Amino acid sequence: MPEREKCFEQAELRLYSLKEKMNFSDLQFERIKSTIFKSSIWDRGIDEAIVDFMNEFDEDEKEEMKFRYETAKIASTSAKELWNQLNKCSDIELPKESIIIILSYFIEYFKEFADQFNDNKDTEVLIHLRKSLEDIKQM
Structure with a gap:
């Protein structure tokens, strides 16, 4: 297995170890993951693409996609909203x-991709995610 694939596989395993931890x-984990992934890159183009994409699902799947869409959209506005939406995704406070642990794991995960594809520069x-983590530490 090429070195890059090993790095990604290990990053993925570490991220999924968060689910167990x-x-x-x-x-719950898939909702959290989806919310963090989407909230970090939210913009109008993504908004329109997701709405179009959701229309292709059956009603049950559409409800789940709508939940993930709404949580990610709200979570993108501030660190406090990210925290609130992660609470909603996990069904607990x-x-x-x-x-802090959740965001740290996701930062580590995305850092691996930045190291491999972005010449070690932050994406x-x-x-x-780093800004959100710092904001939450200050709360």
């Missing part, structure tokens, strides 16, 4: 320490 169900996602 925090005792999230598959659905996550303490500050848990939010927009990393900048957003």
Whole structure:
């Protein structure tokens, strides 16, 4: 297996170890992951693409996609809203320490991609997540 693929596989495994560490169900974890991924890069183009994409699903799938769409959109506005939406995704009130752990794992995950594809320079996602992490630490 090429070195780059190994790095990505290990990053993915570390990210999924968060699911076990925090005792999230598959659905909770996928909702959290989806919210963090989308909220970090939200813009009008993504907004329109997601709405178009959601229309292709059946009603049950559409409801889940709508939930993820709404949480990511709201989470993109501020660190406090990100925290609120992650609480909504997990169906529990996550303490500050848990939010810090979650964001740290995702930062580590995206850092691997930045190292491999962006010459070790932070991407927009990393900048957003690091800012959110710092804001939450200050709360």
